[in-house]
Amino acid sequence: MRCVTNLLTVPCQFSPLTSPSMDSLDMRTGETIYENTKTKVAVIPSPLQPKISGISGAYNKGLWRRCFLVAAVCLGLMCLLLMAGIIGLYVTYANADVTWAALEMKVQNLTAKLMVNMDKVSAMERHIAALETRNNVSQVAFSVSLGNPRNYGPFSNNGTMVYKNVFINSGGAYNPGTGVFTAPVRGVYFFIHSGHSLSMGVVGLWLMKNGVQVVSIFNLIRAFSRRYETGSNSVSLALEYPAS
Numbered sequence: 001m002r003c004v005t006n007l008l009t010v011p012c013q014f015s016p017l018t019s020p021s022m023d024s025l026d027m028r029t030g031e032t033i034y035e036n037t038k039t040k041v042a043v044i045p046s047p048l049q050p051k052i053s054g055i056s057g058a059y060n061k062g063l064w065r066r067c068f069l070v071a072a073v074c075l076g077l078m079c080l081l082l083m084a085g086i087i088g089l090y091v092t093y094a095n096a097d098v099t100w101a102a103l104e105m106k107v108q109n110l111t112a113k114l115m116v117n118m119d120k121v122s123a124m125e126r127h128i129a130a131l132e133t134r135n136n137v138s139q140v141a142f143s144v145s146l147g148n149p150r151n152y153g154p155f156s157n158n159g160t161m162v163y164k165n166v167f168i169n170s171g172g173a174y175n176p177g178t179g180v181f182t183a184p185v186r187g188v189y190f191f192i193h194s195g196h197s198l199s200m201g202v203v204g205l206w207l208m209k210n211g212v213q214v215v216s217i218f219n220l221i222r223a224f225s226r227r228y229e230t231g232s233n234s235v236s237l238a239l240e241y242p243a244s
Contacts, residue, residue: 140184142174143167183239194232
């Protein structure tokens with residue numbers, strides 16, 4: 001008979017035995033002895049065992065060579081990938097420089113536009129404030145007089161007549177302490193003033209706008225005349241805010 005051992009065909013010898021012992025291994029010869037209740041089979045080592053060991057050693061050397069080649073190929077691929085990554089990083093960095101310059105230019109343009117818009121917003125805020133002031137003042141009007149009938153003067157120098165008796169002062173534009181009217185909003189204002197005197201003296205009244213004479217009333221001197229004389233004048237003025 002023949003049996004298969006280590007992928008090689010080796011002749012074996014069988015001898016029937018009648019010992020009922022269990023399977024055992026002969027430590028001196030390396031023989032494996034198979035035992036059962038009826039027969040005992042002894043396997044004699046093959047004389048080709050040294051050749052098989054040599055073949056296994058050559059196979060192991062070839063396996064190590066293949067592993068080394070695979071490792072070398074993997075290392076080369078890793079080097080190629082690393083070089084490709086460095087080149088890609090450099091290209092990305094160069095593109096980032098170009099992109100950063102473009103972004104910086106856009107930021108400068110947006111900053112300039114923002115400054116222009118801020119100036120426009122400031123102008124709009126001033127305009128809105130003026131409109132709110134105009135809306136808050138519903139009407140502007142004043143009517144005043146010197147007070148009880150009596151003589152005023154003579155005056156050695158020109159001065160401001162302060163009308164203490166206030167009939168109407170809508171909007172609070174007239175100051176009874178100084179006798180000055182200040183326009184609270186831009187618009188067209190109508191003024192009328194009057195004066196009354198005897199003919200024995202000279203009377204002159206001037207309506208002034210920012211220190212400049214606009215209209216006036218006065219009377220002539222008539223000797224030995226005691227007639228009462230009254231004069232009045234009026235004017236429409238376009239005033240700005242503040243008064244101009």
